[in-house]
Amino acid sequence: MSVARAERLVNLVLCLLSTRQYLTAERVRGIVPGYADAPTDEAFFRMFERDKTELRELGIPLEVGRNSAFDAIDGYRIARRDYELGEIDLEPDEAAAVALAVRLWDSPELTGAAQGALLKLRAAGVDVDHGAPSVVEPKVRTTERTFTPLLAAVQAGQAVTFEYRRPGMPTDQLRSRTLEPWGVVSWRGRWYVVGHDRDRDAPRCFRLSRIVGDVSTVGKPGVVTRPDNVDLLQFVAHSGGAEPSPASTARLWLARGRAAGLRRRATVLGERTVDGVAGEEVEIELYHPDTAAGWIAGYGPDVVVLEPDVLRKAVADRLLSLTSKGNLR
Numbered sequence: 545m546s547v548a549r550a551e552r553l554v555n556l557v558l559c560l561l562s563t564r565q566y567l568t569a570e571r572v573r574g575i576v577p578g579y580a581d582a583p584t585d586e587a588f589f590r591m592f593e594r595d596k597t598e599l600r601e602l603g604i605p606l607e608v609g610r611n612s613a614f615d616a617i618d619g620y621r622i623a624r625r626d627y628e629l630g631e632i633d634l635e636p637d638e639a640a641a642v643a644l645a646v647r648l649w650d651s652p653e654l655t656g657a658a659q660g661a662l663l664k665l666r667a668a669g670v671d672v673d674h675g676a677p678s679v680v681e682p683k684v685r686t687t688e689r690t691f692t693p694l695l696a697a698v699q700a701g702q703a704v705t706f707e708y709r710r711p712g713m714p715t716d717q718l719r720s721r722t723l724e725p726w727g728v729v730s731w732r733g734r735w736y737v738v739g740h741d742r743d744r745d746a747p748r749c750f751r752l753s754r755i756v757g758d759v760s761t762v763g764k765p766g767v768v769t770r771p772d773n774v775d776l777l778q779f780v781a782h783s784g785g786a787e788p789s790p791a792s793t794a795r796l797w798l799a800r801g802r803a804a805g806l807r808r809r810a811t812v813l814g815e816r817t818v819d820g821v822a823g824e825e826v827e828i829e830l831y832h833p834d835t836a837a838g839w840i841a842g843y844g845p846d847v848v849v850l851e852p853d854v855l856r857k858a859v860a861d862r863l864l865s866l867t868s869k870g871n872l873r
Contacts, residue, residue: 549595552578556595557604557622566609566619596620688752691728693759694737698725700765703742707756718756723748726770731780733839738776739768747774749783792830795850799823802846818848825850837862 555576560567569592573579582588599606607621690706697704704725707718725739734751741748795813798806800822810826817823830836837858840847844863849856 560622568619690755701768702765706759724768727776729776736780797848799846803843
């Protein structure tokens with residue numbers, strides 16, 4: 545299938561899914577990008593019939609009907625009740641993987657196309673279903689300037705070179721590194737790139753915040769492949785040569801059904817109600833209290849620190865700071 549036809553089919557699905565009305569072929573022709581390119585009416589109707597057949601073969605249910613008894617021509621729509629998937633039950637690790645994928649990958653091109661399709665529907669006087677799912681454009685929360693070029697190199701399978709500052713070294717004493725990147729991962733609030741270090745001829749990981757200057761690609765794309773038996777997160781966790789910070793235990797209250805990110809790392813001690821809100825008391829091990837305070841504060845009223853007092857005060861200070869700046873909504 546050509547890219548143009550695939551885009552036209554996506555636009556057609558968005559159009560028919562986002563309206564309660566039956567849309568005639570002529571209205572669809574004026575709304576969905578791609579149909580206006582048909583040189584004649586006959587060419588358009590052939591194109592439209594092929595697209596309808598394609599959607600039905602893909603299992604997308606097209607409804608045919610008329611909006612009133614006065615309509616002389618049939619129209620088309622997609623009923624959400626038939627189109628949407630049924631309820632899916634995921635295990636905790638499966639849900640975590642899905643959540644991570646949603647946070648990592650975004651598609652601005654699809655977001656723009658979907659919003660544009662809805663705008664054209666409204667402009668054409670079509671009653672758009674306001675219950676339609678909103679288009680979300682998730683993004684990775686990172687301030688690391690080198691994140692984007694390193695991720696692009698991973699996707700392209702291309703080696704990179706950069707200047708790296710080792711821990712404790714001044715910024716004027718840098719080492720040049722050439723890396724075959726396998727992936728970019730987050731561990732304990734910091735981002736790392738993992739790959740094969742050509743200078744050392746061994747697997748290595750590098751913290752993105754210690755990369756100085758620009759990341760440059762070297763060699764041809766497609767020459768770097770990630771080994772099948774490498775767990776990038778575990779590699780980072782066991783690399784670096786430094787002993788991990790001693791863990792401290794904290795007790796938290798989590799609102800029922802909320803703060804899934806904390807729940808995945810916590811042990812539930814029992815049910816507990818705070819200010820009339822049902823929830824659970826949990827225990828969690830923390831290695832970096834400063835980072836943990838910001839992480840916990842991000843859950844807002846869904847999490848209350850019970851102990852230690854130092855962590856409770858640190859979280860309260862961060863929430864107070866956000867409130868005074870007008871960042872809490």
